[in-house]
Amino acid sequence: MTVTTTSPSKVGSRPVAEPAPRRRPRLPFSAWHLLLAPLAALFAVPLLWLLLSSVMSNAEINRFPPALWPSKIDFGGYSYVLGNAMFPRWLLNSVIVSAVAVTSNLVFGSLGGYAFARMRFAGSRVLLVLMLATMAVPFQLTMIPTFLVMKKLGLIDTLGALIVPSLVTPFAVFLLRQFFLSLPRELEEAAWIDGCSRLRVLYSIVLPLARPALATVAVLTFLTTWNDLTWPLIAINHDTQYTLQLGLTTFQGQHHTRWSAVMAGNVLTVLPVLVAFLFAQKAFIRSVTSSGLKG
C-alpha cells in the first residue's frame, strides 16, 4: 500500500532524481522558520522599540531622522515620570483597584457560583437566566446610567467609582458555577454528614479543588480592570484619582515632545501585566482559551 500521493511512474519520468519526500538535507532546521522568524520579529519589534526609546535621550529621539538605537542608556525619562509626574500615585491607584476587584470577584464569585451550583432556593433559575443575559449586555449600554448611579452615590471622582462596578461580574459567578458542577458531589456530602456548614465545605473542600477556575477568574479580572480606560475616563476627573491607563494617555497629551518620558511611563504601565504574564503564562493562555472554547 502506498502512502505518498505522487504516482511512481511520474517520479520515474523526471530526469533528475528527486530527494525522497520529507528529507530536505540542505537546511539544518525546518523551512517554516524562514516564515515564522520574520513574523515573530514583526510582533516583537514594537515592544523592543518601547523599551529602547524609554532609555533614549530626548535629543536622540528629536533629531531627524530619529535614531533607531540608543547611543547610550539614559534614564532621564524614568526619573522625570517618577519625580515630576504622578505616575507613582497612579500606579498605586491601579494596584488598589485591581487588587480589590480580583479579591472580591474570587470571594463573591465563589459564593454565588456555589449557591447556584449546589443549593436549592426559590428564584434560583430566574436569577441564573437573568445573570446570563446580563453577560451579553455591552458596556456602552450601561455606562451612562452607571455614571448617574455612581454620581447619586457620591462616588464620582473617587476610586470607589472604579471599584464598585467591578466588585463581581456575572462571568465570574457563571464560570465558577460551571466548574463546581463538574466536581463530584460525594466529597461534599461526606463533609455534610460530619456536620460541616456550607461555608466550611466551600472553603475547605470545594475551593482547593477549584484552583484552575479561580486562576482563570483572577487572570481575566486582573487583565480587564488593569487595562481598562473607558470607565476611568468617564468616572474620574481629578488627576490624583487617575489609574495608570488614564494617567498615561493624559500625560502623553500634555508632554507631546518628551517622548522618552512618555515611553518610560508606558513601560511602567505595561510592566506589571508583562511580568505577571511571563510568570504565569500557562495560566494566562489557559484562561483565555478555556473561556473562548466554552463560549
Next chain:
Amino acid sequence: MPRLPIPLTMPANRSESRALRRRRRSEAVTAWAFISPAVLVILGLSVLPVVWSLLLSFQANDLVTPSRWVGLDNYRALREDPNFHQAVKNTVVYTVLYVPLSIALGLALALVLNRRIRFVGLYRTLFFVPFVISATAQGVLFSFILDPEFGAANSVLHHLGISPQGFLTDPSQALFVLVAITLWSGTGLCTVIYLAALQDVDQSLIEAARLDGAGRFHLLRHVTLPALSPVSVFLLLWQTIQALQVFDLVYVTTKGGPLGSTTVIVYFIWEQAFKEFTAGYGAAAAYVLAVALLVLAVVMRLLRRERTPRTKAAAS
C-alpha cells in the same frame, strides 16, 4: 441522630415533614446570603441601567438637570445625523477588515505552529504577548512609532528611500493603521484558541484520511477545518463584538480624527454623552449598537445550530 444532607437528587418525601422543611428554609437563607452581593451588583449596575438607558434614549438629558421626555426624537435625529452615519461606516469598515484578517492569520499561524518544529513555545509567546497589553499602551506606543516627525516608522522609510507618511494623521490612512495595530495585538488570541482546538482534533480521523490517500490540502479542507468550525464560529462572533465596540485605541491615538475618519460608534456615543452632554442622544446610539450586537449574536447562534447535524427538525 447524625445530620444528613438534603437528598438533592430525590424529590421531597412528604412524610419527612417539618425538620426537613426547616432545614430547607435555612438552606435558602444561606443561599441568598451567598448570592446577594452578586445579585446586588448585577441588578443595580446591569439590569437597572439597561432599563434606564432605554428611558434615557427617549429623553433629553445633560447629566445634570432633570431630563425632558422627547419620545422618538433622538432616534429620528440619529437617522439624519451625518456624523452618526460616518461613525457606522467607519466601524463597519474597521470590522470587515479586522475580523476576517485576524481569524485567517490566527488560523494560519496555528496550523504552522501545530507542526512538530522547534521553538513553538517561543513563537506562541511572541504572537500572544501584545494581547495582554492595554489598548492605551498600544495606542501611546504606536502614536510614537508612527509619529510623522519623530517616529521610527518614517525613519525606517527614510533609510529605504520612501517619502514620509502621515499614518494616523492622514485621513485616508488612519482607519487602516488602526486595523493594523489591532491585528498586531489581536491575532495572538485567535492563534492560541485555534492551537488549543487543534489539540482536540481527532487524530484517528486524520490518520484514516491519510491512509485513504488524502493530501495535505484535502486533509485541511475536509478534516481539519470542519473539525474547527465551532471554534471558528465562536471567534467570528467574539472578534466581531470586540471590533464593533472598539474605543480605547481610538481615544488614545486619533480622538476620532483626522476629519472624523476614525470616529467609530462607541467614540460617537462617548462624545455625545460625556463631552457634548447630550446623554439621551448618546443612549439612543448605544441602543442602536446593542440591538445590532444582539441580532448578530442570535444569527450566529442559529448558524451554529444549523451546522450541527444532531439537531432535529422537530426541535423548532
